[in-house]
């Protein structure tokens with residue numbers, strides 16, 4: 065990573081149709097710091113489908129080289145054939161000059177067959193299988209009801225095919241407190257799973273607790289890793305209630321106490337190879353967030369890089385940022401690192417209040433707030 069004090073010409077961020085609160089003016093004077101990073105990838109992303117896909121895909125393609133695309137559509141992507149068709153529609157939705165590559169995933173169900181894993185591997189476009197415990201999160205109703213009872217042959221085939229299992233790590237038992245569901249999942253499902261299949265590659269997605277940090281740190285490098293979202297690095301559960309109920313800070317697993325957030329920040333800024341960037345950017349239209357039974361999911365794709373840079377900058381660990389955004393993920397998946405570069409400039413800018421699309425608008429994380437780091441598009 066190269067740190068310079070040079071200011072190079074930059075293009076304004078390409079936001080399609082954006083509502084700003086006021087003019088975006090930099091208060092920063094003097095030489096501007098720039099970071100040059102190997103182009104990052106997003107190892108946990110929801111691109112949706114239809115008009116929503118067309119609206120949000122360019123935001124990810126602007127900044128990220130590749131993304132692991134989550135399969136929780138309606139209906140879910142449970143077959144390789146469906147993953148191939150979904151991949152085609154994603155490629156149609158990104159700008160023609162973009163080199164963005166979607167890495168597809170399959171949605172694991174109680175009835176997924178080992179043969180499907182072979183097909184997935186042969187396709188060359190499916191890179192992982194996603195475990196949603198049934199009922200744990202958005203569009204998880206077709207997920208797994210009994211992992212050990214129903215899925216062991218598939219998991220064994222995944223070991224054979226070196227196919228990673230990506231995990232939404234929360235139990236769904238209504239008697240378990242929602243803030244404890246990640247820890248209980250580790251103790252009752254993940255730990256036994258890893259003991260039973262030590263050669264299965266597992267990514268604990270969007271970790272939220274110090275328990276998950278410790279669990280991942282104690283695992284075998286190359287076999288156990290975690291993705292980390294901007295919200296779980298920057299917000300504690302207080303953010304759900306600050307000045308009134310804040311639906312745009314609601315995601316699953318739900319934000320936790322600040323001590324957990326601090327543990328996650330320490331883990332990612334330590335330089336460990338086991339943690340990598342996964343935004344979990346999960347767009348829902350405003351009317352589906354600001355309503356009596358609002359959806360879980362935070363839209364962060366357009367601002368995620370600024371937010372990760374903020375975290376590493378505030379921790380005095382900018383020298384560790386590039387491994388987290390651009391090396392640890394491809395190294396874990398056994399994929400080449402990107403060769404293109406991206407620049408971030410330290411220059412304050414205001415996050416749009418919303419992104420407007422013909423079908424409605426989407427409110428991003430940190431809407432209307434001022435951030436310091438800004439990706440420059442070339």
Ligand SMILES: NC(=O)N[C@@H](CC(=O)O)C(=O)O
Nearest residue numbers: 110201202315316346360361
């Ligand atoms: N994170 C979320 O709160 N929501 C995600 C699903 C998920 O990743 O659990 C979504 O698809 O909206």
Ligand SMILES: [Zn+2]
Nearest residue numbers: 201232316317
């Ligand atoms: Zn999830």
Ligand SMILES: [Zn+2]
Nearest residue numbers: 110134344346
């Ligand atoms: Zn997700």
